[in-house]
Amino acid sequence: QSALTQPASVSGSPGQSITISCTGNRSDVGVYNYVSWYQQHPGKAPKVMIYEVSNRPSGVSNRFSGSKSGNTASLTISGLQAEDEADYYCSSYTSTSTPFVFGTGTKVTVL
Amino acid sequence: EVQLVESGGGLVQPGGSLRLSCAASGFPFSRYAMHWVRQAPGKGLEYVSAISRSGDSTYYANSVKGRFTVSRDNSKNTLYLHMGSLRTEDMAVYYCATEAYGSSGYSMYFLDYWGQGTLVTVSS
Numbered sequence: 001q002s003a004l005t006q007p008a009s010v011s012g013s014p015g016q017s018i019t020i021s022c023t024g025n026r027s028d029v030g031v032y033n034y035v036s037w038y039q040q041h042p043g044k045a046p047k048v049m050i051y052e053v054s055n056r057p058s059g060v061s062n063r064f065s066g067s068k069s070g071n072t073a074s075l076t077i078s079g080l081q082a083e084d085e086a087d088y089y090c091s092s093y094t095s096t097s098t099p100f101v102f103g104t105g106t107k108v109t110v111l
Numbered sequence: 112e113v114q115l116v117e118s119g120g121g122l123v124q125p126g127g128s129l130r131l132s133c134a135a136s137g138f139p140f141s142r143y144a145m146h147w148v149r150q151a152p153g154k155g156l157e158y159v160s161a162i163s164r165s166g167d168s169t170y171y172a173n174s175v176k177g178r179f180t181v182s183r184d185n186s187k188n189t190l191y192l193h194m195g196s197l198r199t200e201d202m203a204v205y206y207c208a209t210e211a212y213g214s215s216g217y218s219m220y221f222l223d224y225w226g227q228g229t230l231v232t233v234s235s
Binding site: 036040047089098 | 156157158170172173219220226
């Protein structure tokens with residue numbers, strides 16, 4: 001089971017928008033609309049920010065949005081804030097031996 | 112309030128065994144599939160294992176298949192991960208997490224609540 005591919009790092013200035021990509025294949029991202037995104041601050045457990053490609057759980061800022069096209073999903077953070085600096089992981093339901101697969105992770109830096 | 116508390120981590124020699132526990136509270140444990148995810152020091156998240164609500168179905172990443180066993184005791188609201196033939200590459204923080212369900216009772220295929228994690232160190 002191969003991890004989904006994410007850029008290692010993305011950076012932006014406060015107030016800017018950034019987008020993180022997540023590329024899978026036809027056994028995961030390309031087939032299912034069950035892509036989720038997790039935010040993880042150092043030393044903390046992951047927190048879900050987006051589920052089912054573009055849905056936000058209650059309490060998550062509307063500055064976070066998700067989308068998908070073909071085998072690639074994306075997370076966009078608009079109006080970047082210092083508190084958004086963290087690691088972000090995508091995940092997808094998969095038809096392989098385990099129900100979920102994670103992305104390689106992206107470190108977001110707020111300049 | 113949903114709470115997941117992992118325990119059982121610690122130092123173990125290569126080839127050794129360890130049993131992790133995840134004590135759940137604040138939700139009807141037996142109605143939720145449960146998952147284990149790990150994170151090696153300075154590395155990304157890696158999916159490890161899952162178990163269905165009743166415990167009848169289990170799933171494992173190829174990296175742990177045949178060495179790890181997931182189980183649950185719904186009467187004790189506790190999830191377990193029995194880890195055997197441990198390798199240095201198994202060293203990680205291990206998280207337990209709940210699968211999310213919609214109001215219809217169907218899975219929404221993401222991990223909703225996470226514990227704080229327990230550290231497993233494999234070293235001689």
